Amino acid sequence: MNATPVPRRLRLRLTGTLFAAQSLNTAAQIAPIVLVPIIAAQLGGSDSLAGLPSTVLLLGRALAAYPLGWLMDRLGRRPGLALGFLLGVLGALVSLWAIGVGSFVGFCLGAGLSGMSRGATEQARFAAAEVEPPERRAKAIGLIVFAGTVGAVAGPLLAPPSVQWASRLGLDPQTGPFAAAALLTGLAFLLILLLLRPDPMHLGRLYPxxxxxxxxPSGDGADSRxxxxxxxxxxxxxxxxxxxxxxxxxxxxxxxxxxxxxxxxxxxxxxxxxxxxxxxxxxxxxxxxxxxxxxxxxxxxxxxxxxxxxxxxxxxxxxxxxxxxxxxxxxxxxxxxxxxxxxxxxxxxxxxxxxxxxxxxxxxxxxxxxxxxxxxxxxxxxxxxxxxxxxxxxxxxxxxxxxxxxxxxxxxxxxxxxxxxx
Structure with a gap:
C-alpha cells in the first residue's frame, strides 16, 4: 500500500479519540432510555404522552443535523462535534432539572436538545473517514459505528448504580441516569475539544x-461550494x-x-x-x-x-x-x-x-x-x-x-x- 500524507500514528490517535467519544456518548444516550416513557407518563399525567419526548428527540435530530453539518464545513469538524456533545450535556441537565421540578415541558425540551446533539455526534463517523486514505475510509466508519456496541453494553449497566447513587444523595432516583449521561457526554466533549487536533477536515484536504x-478535487482552486x-x-x-x-x-x-x-x-x-x-x-x-x-x-x-x-x-x-x-x-x-x-x-x-x-x-x-x-x-x-x-x-x-x-x-x-x- 502506498504511503499516505497523514502519519499512521496521527490517524490512530484521531480515530481512537472519535471512537472513545462516541462510545461514551452512546452509553450516555442508552443509560436513561428505559426510564424516558415512564417519566414522561408521570410528568404528563397520561400514558398517551409517554412517547412524546422520543418524538421531540427525533425532531430535534432532524432539524439540527443539516445546520450543524453546514457549520462543520465553515469552522471544521472539531468545533461542530464539540458543540454537538455540549448540547448533549445541556439536554441531560435540563431533563434532570425537569424531573426535579415536575415539568413535562422541560423534560421534552431536554429531549429536544439531546436530539439536536445526536444530529451532530452521528456525523463523527464521517470525521473518522477523513483522516484515512480512500481505501481505508469504510473501515474507519465501521469502527465508529462499532462504538455503538460499547455503548449498548455499558449504557444499561450504568442505569441501576446511577439510580442508587441518586437515591443515596437524597435526589429523585430517576435523575441518576440523566446525571450519568451528563457526565459521560461531558467527558466526550472534553476528548473532542482537547484531542481532536489537527482538525480532520484539514487532513482530508491532503488526500486526492x-x-x-x-x-x-479539494484544494485545487475549484469552487468549493x-x-x-x-x-x-x-x-x-x-x-x-x-x-x-x-x-x-x-x-x-x-x-x-x-x-x-x-x-x-x-x-x-x-x-x-x-x-x-x-x-x-x-x-x-x-x-x-x-x-x-x-x-x-x-x-x-x-x-x-x-x-x-x-x-x-x-x-x-x-x-x-x-x-x-x-x-x-x-x-x-x-x-x-x-x-x-x-x-x-x-x-x-x-x-x-x-x-x-x-x-x-x-x-x-x-x-x-x-x-x-x-x-x-x-x-x-x-x-x-x-x-x-x-x-x-x-x-x-x-x-x-x-x-x-x-x-x-x-x-x-x-x-x-x-x-x-x-
Missing part, C-alpha cells in the same frame, strides 16, 4: 480529491442517500413492531429482550468486518448485499413466531441495516469534496432521522391493518427496490477495483 461523479443541484446529480450521492434512508426505514418498520408482534404470540419480556439483543448485535457487532468488506469489494456491492439481507429478513420474519426464528430474522435485519449504513456512508464521503461534506452529510442525517420517524409512525398503522405480514411485505418491497437501484447504478458506474492487501 474525490473523483466520483464530478466532485471537485457547489450548488445543491450539482451535488445531487451525482449518482454516488444519490445512491448513498437512498441506501441509508431505505436501510433505516426498513429496519425501523420491522424492528419497532416486533415486540408487540411477540407479545400477541404470548412471549414474555425475557424472550423479547433476547430478540432485540440479537438485533442489536446485527446492527453494531460486526461493523469492523463490514468496513473491511466495503473497502475490499466496493460500496455498491455491499449496498446490494445489505439490501438483499434486509429482503431476506422481511421474508423470514412472519414465517414463524418462535423466539429463535425471530432472533435470527432480527439479527439479519440489523446486519442488512449495518451493510447499507456503512456502505452508504463510505460512498457519500467518496462522492464529495472535503468542503462539501459537512452540509451534505448533515442532510443525510436529517433524512435518516425522518425515515426513522416515518417507520415508527407507519408501522403501527400497517400492523393494525395487516399484522406482521403487511409490515414485512412493505419492508421487502423497499429492499428489492434498493437492490434494483444499486445494480442500475453499478452497471452505469462500475465499482472501483478491489484494494489489494487490505
Amino acid at each position: 480529491g474525490a473523483d466520483a461523479d464530478g466532485a471537485a 457547489a450548488p445543491w443541484r450539482t451535488i445531487l446529480r451525482r449518482d454516488g450521492v444519490r445512491l448513498a442517500l437512498v441506501a441509508m434512508v431505505v436501510g433505516q426505514l426498513v429496519m425501523t418498520l420491522i424492528m419497532v413492531i416486533t415486540p408487540l408482534h411477540m407479545k400477541y404470540h404470548h412471549h414474555g419480556t425475557e424472550a423479547i429482550s433476547w430478540v432485540i439483543m440479537a438485533h442489536t448485535l446485527g446492527m453494531f457487532g460486526l461493523s469492523g468486518l463490514t468496513g473491511w468488506l466495503v473497502d475490499r469489494f466496493g460500496a455498491v456491492t455491499m449496498v446490494v448485499a445489505g439490501a438483499g439481507i434486509l429482503a431476506l429478513s422481511g421474508v423470514t420474519t412472519p414465517l414463524s413466531s418462535g423466539m429463535a426464528w425471530l432472533a435470527m430474522a432480527l439479527f439479519l435485519l440489523g446486519l442488512g441495516w449495518n451493510f447499507c449504513f456503512i456502505a452508504g456512508s463510505s460512498l457519500l464521503s467518496d462522492s464529495l469534496a472535503v468542503e462539501e461534506r459537512g452540509r451534505v452529510q448533515g442532510l443525510a442525517e436529517t433524512l435518516v432521522a425522518v425515515a426513522s420517524g416515518l417507520g415508527s409512525l407507519g408501522t403501527g398503522l400497517l400492523f393494525a391493518w395487516s399484522a406482521m405480514v403487511g409490515v414485512s411485505v412493505l419492508g421487502t418491497g423497499f429492499s428489492l427496490l434498493l437492490i434494483a437501484l444499486a445494480l442500475w447504478w453499478g452497471r452505469s458506474r462500475p465499482a472501483p477495483a478491489a484494494q489489494p492487501g487490505l
Whole structure:
C-alpha cells in the first residue's frame, strides 16, 4: 500500500479519540432510555404522552443535523462535534432539572436538545473517514459505528448504580441516569475539544480529491461550494442517500413492531429482550468486518448485499413466531441495516469534496432521522391493518427496490477495483 500524507500514528490517535467519544456518548444516550416513557407518563399525567419526548428527540435530530453539518464545513469538524456533545450535556441537565421540578415541558425540551446533539455526534463517523486514505475510509466508519456496541453494553449497566447513587444523595432516583449521561457526554466533549487536533477536515484536504461523479478535487482552486443541484446529480450521492434512508426505514418498520408482534404470540419480556439483543448485535457487532468488506469489494456491492439481507429478513420474519426464528430474522435485519449504513456512508464521503461534506452529510442525517420517524409512525398503522405480514411485505418491497437501484447504478458506474492487501 502506498504511503499516505497523514502519519499512521496521527490517524490512530484521531480515530481512537472519535471512537472513545462516541462510545461514551452512546452509553450516555442508552443509560436513561428505559426510564424516558415512564417519566414522561408521570410528568404528563397520561400514558398517551409517554412517547412524546422520543418524538421531540427525533425532531430535534432532524432539524439540527443539516445546520450543524453546514457549520462543520465553515469552522471544521472539531468545533461542530464539540458543540454537538455540549448540547448533549445541556439536554441531560435540563431533563434532570425537569424531573426535579415536575415539568413535562422541560423534560421534552431536554429531549429536544439531546436530539439536536445526536444530529451532530452521528456525523463523527464521517470525521473518522477523513483522516484515512480512500481505501481505508469504510473501515474507519465501521469502527465508529462499532462504538455503538460499547455503548449498548455499558449504557444499561450504568442505569441501576446511577439510580442508587441518586437515591443515596437524597435526589429523585430517576435523575441518576440523566446525571450519568451528563457526565459521560461531558467527558466526550472534553476528548473532542482537547484531542481532536489537527482538525480532520484539514487532513482530508491532503488526500486526492474525490473523483466520483464530478466532485471537485479539494484544494485545487475549484469552487468549493457547489450548488445543491450539482451535488445531487451525482449518482454516488444519490445512491448513498437512498441506501441509508431505505436501510433505516426498513429496519425501523420491522424492528419497532416486533415486540408487540411477540407479545400477541404470548412471549414474555425475557424472550423479547433476547430478540432485540440479537438485533442489536446485527446492527453494531460486526461493523469492523463490514468496513473491511466495503473497502475490499466496493460500496455498491455491499449496498446490494445489505439490501438483499434486509429482503431476506422481511421474508423470514412472519414465517414463524418462535423466539429463535425471530432472533435470527432480527439479527439479519440489523446486519442488512449495518451493510447499507456503512456502505452508504463510505460512498457519500467518496462522492464529495472535503468542503462539501459537512452540509451534505448533515442532510443525510436529517433524512435518516425522518425515515426513522416515518417507520415508527407507519408501522403501527400497517400492523393494525395487516399484522406482521403487511409490515414485512412493505419492508421487502423497499429492499428489492434498493437492490434494483444499486445494480442500475453499478452497471452505469462500475465499482472501483478491489484494494489489494487490505
